[in-house]
Amino acid sequence: MDxxxxxxxxxxNAKEACPVLGGLNxxxxxxxxxxxxxxxxxxxxxxxxxxxxxxxxxxKTGHPNAFLDRLRLTEETLKEMALGLQEVALLPxxxxxxxxxxxxxxxxxxxxxxxPLGVIGFIYESRPNVTVDAAGLCLKSGNAVILKGGSEAxxxxxxxxxxxxxxxxxxxxxxxxxQTIPTTDREATAELLKLEExxxxxxxxxxxxxxxxxxxxxxxxxxxxxxxxxxxFVDQGADIPMAYQICMNAKIQRPGVCNAxxxxxxxxxxxxxxxxxxxxxxxxxxxxxxxxxxTLKIIGKGKGIRxxxxxxxxxxxxDLILAVRxxxxxxxxxxxxxxxxxxxxxAIITRDYERAHEFLKSVDSSVVLVNASTRFNDGFQLGxxxxxxxxxxxxxxxxxxxxxxLTTTKFIVFGQGQVRS
Amino acid sequence: MDxxxxxxxxxxNAKEACPVLGGLNxxxxxxxxxxxxxxxxxxxxxxxxxxxxxxxxxxKTGHPNAFLDRLRLTEETLKEMALGLQEVALLPxxxxxxxxxxxxxxxxxxxxxxxPLGVIGFIYESRPNVTVDAAGLCLKSGNAVILKGGSEAxxxxxxxxxxxxxxxxxxxxxxxxxQTIPTTDREATAELLKLEExxxxxxxxxxxxxxxxxxxxxxxxxxxxxxxxxxxFVDQGADIPMAYQICMNAKIQRPGVCNAxxxxxxxxxxxxxxxxxxxxxxxxxxxxxxxxxxTLKIIGKGKGIRxxxxxxxxxxxxDLILAVRxxxxxxxxxxxxxxxxxxxxxAIITRDYERAHEFLKSVDSSVVLVNASTRFNDGFQLGxxxxxxxxxxxxxxxxxxxxxxLTTTKFIVFGQGQVRS
Numbered sequence: 103m104d105x106x107x108x109x110x111x112x113x114x115n116a117k118e119a120c121p122v123l124g125g126l127n128x129x130x131x132x133x134x135x136x137x138x139x140x141x142x143x144x145x146x147x148x149x150x151x152x153x154x155x156x157x158x159x160x161x162k163t164g165h166p167n168a169f170l171d172r173l174r175l176t177e178e179t180l181k182e183m184a185l186g187l188q189e190v191a192l193l194p195x196x197x198x199x200x201x202x203x204x205x206x207x208x209x210x211x212x213x214x215x216x217x218p219l220g221v222i223g224f225i226y227e228s229r230p231n232v233t234v235d236a237a238g239l240c241l242k243s244g245n246a247v248i249l250k251g252g253s254e255a256x257x258x259x260x261x262x263x264x265x266x267x268x269x270x271x272x273x274x275x276x277x278x279x280x281q282t283i284p285t286t287d288r289e290a291t292a293e294l295l296k297l298e299e300x301x302x303x304x305x306x307x308x309x310x311x312x313x314x315x316x317x318x319x320x321x322x323x324x325x326x327x328x329x330x331x332x333x334x335f336v337d338q339g340a341d342i343p344m345a346y347q348i349c350m351n352a353k354i355q356r357p358g359v360c361n362a363x364x365x366x367x368x369x370x371x372x373x374x375x376x377x378x379x380x381x382x383x384x385x386x387x388x389x390x391x392x393x394x395x396x397t398l399k400i401i402g403k404g405k406g407i408r409x410x411x412x413x414x415x416x417x418x419x420x421d422l423i424l425a426v427r428x429x430x431x432x433x434x435x436x437x438x439x440x441x442x443x444x445x446x447x448x449a450i451i452t453r454d455y456e457r458a459h460e461f462l463k464s465v466d467s468s469v470v471l472v473n474a475s476t477r478f479n480d481g482f483q484l485g486x487x488x489x490x491x492x493x494x495x496x497x498x499x500x501x502x503x504x505x506x507x508l509t510t511t512k513f514i515v516f517g518q519g520q521v522r523s
Numbered sequence: 524m525d526x527x528x529x530x531x532x533x534x535x536n537a538k539e540a541c542p543v544l545g546g547l548n549x550x551x552x553x554x555x556x557x558x559x560x561x562x563x564x565x566x567x568x569x570x571x572x573x574x575x576x577x578x579x580x581x582x583k584t585g586h587p588n589a590f591l592d593r594l595r596l597t598e599e600t601l602k603e604m605a606l607g608l609q610e611v612a613l614l615p616x617x618x619x620x621x622x623x624x625x626x627x628x629x630x631x632x633x634x635x636x637x638x639p640l641g642v643i644g645f646i647y648e649s650r651p652n653v654t655v656d657a658a659g660l661c662l663k664s665g666n667a668v669i670l671k672g673g674s675e676a677x678x679x680x681x682x683x684x685x686x687x688x689x690x691x692x693x694x695x696x697x698x699x700x701x702q703t704i705p706t707t708d709r710e711a712t713a714e715l716l717k718l719e720e721x722x723x724x725x726x727x728x729x730x731x732x733x734x735x736x737x738x739x740x741x742x743x744x745x746x747x748x749x750x751x752x753x754x755x756f757v758d759q760g761a762d763i764p765m766a767y768q769i770c771m772n773a774k775i776q777r778p779g780v781c782n783a784x785x786x787x788x789x790x791x792x793x794x795x796x797x798x799x800x801x802x803x804x805x806x807x808x809x810x811x812x813x814x815x816x817x818t819l820k821i822i823g824k825g826k827g828i829r830x831x832x833x834x835x836x837x838x839x840x841x842d843l844i845l846a847v848r849x850x851x852x853x854x855x856x857x858x859x860x861x862x863x864x865x866x867x868x869x870a871i872i873t874r875d876y877e878r879a880h881e882f883l884k885s886v887d888s889s890v891v892l893v894n895a896s897t898r899f900n901d902g903f904q905l906g907x908x909x910x911x912x913x914x915x916x917x918x919x920x921x922x923x924x925x926x927x928x929l930t931t932t933k934f935i936v937f938g939q940g941q942v943r944s
Contacts (some may be wrong), residue, residue: 121861144815197882201695210895212905215883219917267788289933300919323744323918346941351942440542462636462935463619464542483943484633485625486936491587496640496723497744498919510917513884513905519765519896521772522904 105285109293113300116221116246123244123279124218126258128195130273131242135191141182141505142234145265146180152261153230160228160254172229173255175279183234190238193487196506197244200514201403208520214511216439218244219300222508223294224490225316227308233262238282239490244510246279248301250294252308253286260284289379295319295385305503311419325503327468328414329418330360330446332476335435337452337463338371344473346383346449351475352449353388358420359471361447361479365415365425368394373428377401380426389422396428415442434458436464443467445478468494468495468501526706529628530714534721536699537642537667544700545639549616551694552663557611558690560605563655566686567601571663573682574651581675583648593650594676604655604788611659614908617930618665620877629941635932639665639859641723643929645911646716646737648729649673653685658701660911664929669722671715673729674707681705716740726912726924731839746888746924748915750839751781751867753897756856756882758873759792765806765894766797766872772896773870775808779841780889781913782868782900786836786846788856790816798822801847817849835861855880864888866915868900889915890920 103111141150153175153332155498160173161422196216203213222245224236233249240247251259263343283290295304306316306326313326334352336345352363368376373396380399390408393401414425415438429435432450438450449471450461450514458472469479479502481489486504493499499507524532574596581594617637624634635808643666645657654670661668671678684703691698704711705910716725719742734747752794755773773784789797794817802822805812813831814822821827825932835846836859850856851870860869868894871882879893890900900923902910907925914920920928 124887135891206904206906210899210905217887220887277592288548323916326919341940347940347942355943458937460831464546466541466545466638466641466660467933469934469936471936472938473937475943476941478631478936478938478941479934483627484631484936485627495744499748500931501934510921512888513900513922515890515892515895515899515905517893519762519768520899521768522776522896522898 103290105287106293108285109283109290110250110297112281112283113221113297115276115281116248117300119246119278120218120220121274123246124176124197125243126244126275131193131195131244134241134269134273134275135187135238137273138234138238138266139187141265141269142184142187142262146177148178149258149261149265150175150177152257154467156255156257162187169228169254172227173258175230175258179449180229183231185234186380187237187238189243190488193242193505195242196509201511203238209518210520211516213514215514216506216509216511219508219510221246221248221300223248223250223304223322225250225291225304225306225311225312230258230262232307233259233282234266235268236490237263239488239505239508241279243505245508246293248281250283250291256286285482291316292319294522296321298322304355307491323498325491325495325499326358327444327446327492329444330362331364331416331418331442331444332361332447333365333367333435333439333443333451334363334451334476335367335429335430335432335439336369336372336376337450337454337457338369339453340369340376340451341377342371342372342376342379346380348449348451348473348475349380350383351388352477353384353389353421353424355421355477357474359477360418360478362420363424363443363476364417364419364429366431367427368397369432369435370428370430373397374400377426381407384424385387387422389424392423392425392429397426404470418444421472430459435461436461439465439467446474446492447471449476468492526710527707527714529706529710529777530704530784531718531824533669533702533704534642534715534718536697536743537669538699538721539700540697540699541639541641541668543697544662544667545618546745547665547696552616552665553612555662555690555694556608556659557695557937559655559659559687560608561612562686563601563605563608563711567598570601570679570682570686571596571598573678576746577676577678582853586675590649590675591650594679596651596679600652604652606661607656611663611909614926616663617927621935622932631941632937635933636935637927637930640929640931642667642669642721644669644671644722644725644734644743646671646712646725646727646729647673649676651676651679651683653728654680655687655704656686658684660909660926660929662700664926666929669702669704669715671704673713674924677707693845710739713740717742719743728912731931744919745916746865746912746916746920748781750865751783751836752783752785752839752863752865753868754788754856754860754864755784755788755870755897756788756791756850756853756860757793757797757874758853758871758875758878759790760874761790761793761797761872762874763793763797763800769870769894769896770801771804772807773898774810774845775843776896776898778843781839782897783841784845784897785838785840786848786863786902788848788859789818790853790856791849791851794818795821798847802828806873806885808843810845813846813867815848819846839865853881857882860886860888867913868892868897870895872899887911
């Protein structure tokens with residue numbers, strides 16, 4: 103079979119699984135998830151053997167250690183993956199919930215029933231744990247999923263998918279519910295992204311390059327964020343120790359992720375008091391500072407401190423680097439965020455009631471926080487129970503996406519013979 | 524200025540108006556809507572004069588009467604348009620509503636705040652009343668709108684937009700909030716659909732050709748339905764007089780609209796009792812019947828009754844024509860709908876509790892009804908208060924779209940210094 107037909111076949115399998123998946127009750131779905139968790143542990147030797155082959159290949163082709171770490175599976179990570187599936191089983195099932203059921207003047211009862219989206223295409227890098235996470239979330243929300251992971255993880259993804267499919271079959275669910283594209287051919291993704299009649303939504307997860315490629319090629323809706331240029335604004339009169347604690351957490355706790363702070367904005371009235379201590383703490387942790395002229399006037403140039411260029415305000419460093427700018431007002435901070443931001447996550451540190459609310463209202467980002475770290479933009483942390491990604495597109499979902507965001511609603515209407523006049 | 528820059532300027536104006544629009548409270552928005560209603564009535568002579576020029580031009584170029592009817596404005600239609608704006612003013616304002624505000628174990632309070640989408644592109648045919656409807660709904664939901672109506676209505680749309688913009692300026696709102704593309708150049712739409720950085724959503728309304736053109740060209744999300752191939756399934760043991768009443772309403776009350784019935788499915792156990800009376804009623808109203816062999820066996824061939832071809836099951840007639848098929852079971856009816864339907868609107872006529880619920884659950888359409896006419900798929904009729912269109916895409920909105928569907932939510936988080944551990 104040629105590639106095009108192979109991908110088409112996979113899409114057809116997925117589509118065919120949808121009515122079955124949509125009709126499963128929570129107990130059935132949770133039983134499969136539990137079985138999947140057990141099976142991953144039981145088959146750990148086989149899985150780790152395949153993963154080892156991927157690792158050896160990746161080492162040979164000179165991938166860096168950070169890459170190998172993400173690719174590597176261990177008994178420990180398999181246990182975490184199994185636990186993740188069990189946690190998804192414990193989450194409330196969004197499917198079938200009817201909200202509303204209001205009554206119209208003519209007696210029609212109208213409500214909205216939550217239903218799965220259908221078929222989800224999930225495109226990601228060489229992180230085999232994501233294969234299992236995504237499969238679990240899609241299954242619980244009643245969706246079929248077509249997985250396309252990074253080519254370096256192909257053996258790991260195939261053996262994991264095989265284990266999951268065994269569980270599906272044992273529970274009488276078509277294996278089209280969870281499929282992995284069984285090739286590393288780049289054309290496979292291009293073919294997949296053409297199948298708008300089969301695939302309802304594509305979620306790409308990974309670097310900006312991958313996401314832009316997917317968005318440019320996809321004929322169906324794509325939920326994604328390109329990057330997270332996250333800001334913290336330290337307001338006039340802010341609680342300075344709190345500001346230090348939050349800024350350090352947002353910058354250094356995990357600098358390589360999308361909700362880490364990339365630009366620090368400081369109100370001019372608080373800059374002199376705040377910035378020297380902040381710079382000292384950042385430098386102690388090895389953070390390079392790229393400051394505006396006003397910032398440098400206060401903290402001085404020196405080792406690891408240099409002037410920011412215009413391009414720095416747009417930058418998602420994903421590293422121990424921070425852009426710092428002194429602004430004249432909250433308005434100026436908001437304007438900076440609008441101009442350079444990515445609609446991802448922004449926070450204000452303030453003691454002022456009015457300005458807290460003004461910031462919340464006027465910043466146009468998926469998560470806006472008062473007196474808390476940007477690192478909280480995460481489905482688990484915000485209480486969605488799980489996360490399949492973060493969207494900075496405003497349509498359908500804006501912010502972290504959990505099980506609910508993998509569903510939609512249809513209208514249901516109960517009548518007694520009503521016609522329209 | 525060349526066309527490309529002209530369109531870009533319009534998009535920039537719209538984007539610039541967004542922060543102002545997003546910050547308006549309901550009273551301010553309702554005051555503008557009321558002023559717009561008054562102004563349309565005051566300026567009726569000028570408006571009707573421009574509309575007359577459009578009409579004369581359209582007559583000269585040989586457009587049919589139905590087309591001219593849709594293009595024509597009168598004192599009466601202007602009154603209706605003004606009333607429509609006043610009704611939108613009375614609707615609840617979705618913007619700013621915070622849902623949730625749950626508390627996380629670490630004390631963070633997390634909620635979702637409803638916000639405008641931003642800039643909406645609205646592309647439609649030569650119906651100048653839609654210009655005012657769309658402007659009113661976008662304004663009330665805090666969005667800027669860029670309107671591109673059919674070229675035959677250009678003078679009407681420009682004079683209407685000018686009236687609306689006068690009201691905006693008088694209320695201190697940038698006129699970028701409501702703009703009409705001031706050219707009939709087809710390239711204008713193509714340019715507009717490239718501006719994904721400026722336009723958050725495009726809604727096309729009109730024939731399938733227009734909608735397919737927009738969807739193919741747009742780089743931003745598009746909410747639309749291509750067509751409405753709506754089904755009614757008359758179940759075994761259905762209340763036959765009720766079925767007649769609903770089917771006649773769904774077929775003939777307004778055959779040219781997307782929620783009219785196009786295919787009638789009849790359970791084999793009820794076909795003999797139901798179909799002769801149904802055929803008689805349809806023929807009395809001049810409806811042509813295209814039946815499956817089993818249907819023709821019962822009602823016979825004859826004037827206005829002929830055999831359906833495979834293509835008929837896919838057809839959106841928008842006319843006094845009905846495809847009729849006898850099916851062996853509810854499952855077969857659902858399978859027919861899945862294969863040939865358009866996910867728009869389907870109804871079951873039944874007395875059976877279990878089968879009513881099975882139909883509701885298993886039919887994958889934006890509106891599914893029991894014992895009511897498909898004609899109820901409409902924002903007003905279902906209680907949304909207004910309608911800007913109907914979506915059969917599942918993302919963001921599925922079914923009629925009212926003010927809420929022109930908004931999204933962002934997460935807001937109130938902290939007291941929380942950091943992530």
